[in-house]
Amino acid sequence: MGHHCCSKQRVKRGLWSPEEDDKLSTHITNHGHVSWSSVPKLAGLQRCGKSCRLRWINYLRPDLKRGSFTEEEERTIVEVHRILGNRWAQIAKHLPGRTDNEVKNFWNSCIKKKLLAQGFDPNTHNLLLSHKNKSKSKTKTKTKTANHHRFPPNSNSLVFSDDHHQLPSDTNSELQNNTINFECNTADYNTQMHNINNAPTTDYQFLGTSSLNISNSVSNNDVNLCDGYIIDENSIWSTTRSLENFEQPTQTTQVGGADYNYDASLFDMLSISYGFEDCPSTTILPSSSSQMYGDMEQFAWCEGNNFQCGSYVL
DNA sequence: AAGCACTGCAACCGCCACCAT
DNA sequence: TATGGTGGCGGTTGCAGTGCT
Numbered sequence: 001m002g003h004h005c006c007s008k009q010r011v012k013r014g015l016w017s018p019e020e021d022d023k024l025s026t027h028i029t030n031h032g033h034v035s036w037s038s039v040p041k042l043a044g045l046q047r048c049g050k051s052c053r054l055r056w057i058n059y060l061r062p063d064l065k066r067g068s069f070t071e072e073e074e075r076t077i078v079e080v081h082r083i084l085g086n087r088w089a090q091i092a093k094h095l096p097g098r099t100d101n102e103v104k105n106f107w108n109s110c111i112k113k114k115l116l117a118q119g120f121d122p123n124t125h126n127l128l129l130s131h132k133n134k135s136k137s138k139t140k141t142k143t144k145t146a147n148h149h150r151f152p153p154n155s156n157s158l159v160f161s162d163d164h165h166q167l168p169s170d171t172n173s174e175l176q177n178n179t180i181n182f183e184c185n186t187a188d189y190n191t192q193m194h195n196i197n198n199a200p201t202t203d204y205q206f207l208g209t210s211s212l213n214i215s216n217s218v219s220n221n222d223v224n225l226c227d228g229y230i231i232d233e234n235s236i237w238s239t240t241r242s243l244e245n246f247e248q249p250t251q252t253t254q255v256g257g258a259d260y261n262y263d264a265s266l267f268d269m270l271s272i273s274y275g276f277e278d279c280p281s282t283t284i285l286p287s288s289s290s291q292m293y294g295d296m297e298q299f300a301w302c303e304g305n306n307f308q309c310g311s312y313v314l
Numbered sequence: 315a316a317g318c319a320c321t322g323c324a325a326c327c328g329c330c331a332c333c334a335t
Numbered sequence: 336t337a338t339g340g341t342g343g344c345g346g347t348t349g350c351a352g353t354g355c356t
Contacts, residue, residue, distance in 0.1 A: 013325080013326075014324095014325075014326095014349095014350090015324070015325075015350085015351095016324090016325090035340095035341075035342095036341075036342075037340080037341065037342095049341085049342095050326090050327095050341090050342085050343095051325075051326080053342075053343090054324090054325065054326080055324090055325085057343095058324075058325085059324080086345065086346090087344090087345085088344075088345065089343075089344060089345085100343095100344075100345080101323085101324075101325085101345095102323085104345075104346085105322070105323055105324085106322095106323095108322090108323095109321070109322050109323075110322090
């Protein structure tokens with residue numbers, strides 16, 4: 001069934017003229033819109049309501065940001081796309097003043113090509129096979145990788161408990177300045193993104209070295225705890241890439257559920273929120289008495305005596 | 315200068331979900 | 336419950352602008 005308003009004859013199509021823009025802007029500004037299907041008639045336009053809506057949302061709305069995307073916006077798009085996939089409307093919500101159409105066009109015309117040029121599959125954010133083979137012999141290669149679907153089907157967002165997560169300051173001398181912003185207001189993922197993009201680096205890093213034990217019971221190709229390093233084809237471990245002073249693992253001792261020694265710029269929360277969908281039985285046990293559990297709908301993380309938990313919103 | 319290929323982006327199309335009747 | 340109207344979304348198209356030969 002088509003749209004009622006679009007089935008009427010004498011509906012103009014194609015690019016909007018300045019006069020049409022003016023009519024639509026004036027009408028919406030003065031009267032708002034109760035029903036888009038009634039807007040063309042009331043505004044004196046020979047367009048269908050759907051076209052009016054699109055024109056207003058994508059071009060005439062006063063709160064739209066104009067001009068090129070900034071590097072920060074680009075980073076945000078890549079990060080959120082890594083999590084959400086082609087959910088342009090959701091991605092656009094992280095970019096005030098940008099529309100889903102704009103983000104989609106930018107992705108298709110620019111970011112996609114950049115990722116491909118860098119050897120990443122723009123759909124999955126994984127290394128393309130050809131690049132994987134090239135880097136296979138390099139155990140410390142820094143890469144980006146991610147799952148295709150970050151959230152369980154029908155989930156809208158990720159929710160963390162509201163407590164600010166802090167490592168016990170006196171329990172491990174290797175960890176300093178180790179406040180991790182684990183905070184994310186309910187259903188406000190944007191807050192989390194903003195915090196991570198703007199926070200001082202030390203807010204999100206462990207300084208020093210931590211030894212990890214990765215116990216991974218779902219060791220198949222798509223197991224992907226977070227994003228970051230490829231240790232081998234089957235075991236992927238990670239941290240955030242967006243932070244400055246991001247350091248590579250100092251040592252990789254063994255592959256496949258054994259110990260890893262990392263220069264631990266480890267647990268960025270954004271990364272931790274990734275990947276549980278595909279590794280429901282994964283447990284991560286850093287030797288510094290930290291634990292994290294993940295499953296499809298819930299996860300939790302212990303650091304010393306502090307305990308954090310969160311869940312997906314279904 | 316002309317013709318062609320490529321690119322970016324505005325707009326459209328088709329589908330789905332939701333709501334009112 | 337079925338149906339129709341509508342809003343919203345992602346995929347796709349078409350065209351104007353640009354660059355290359």
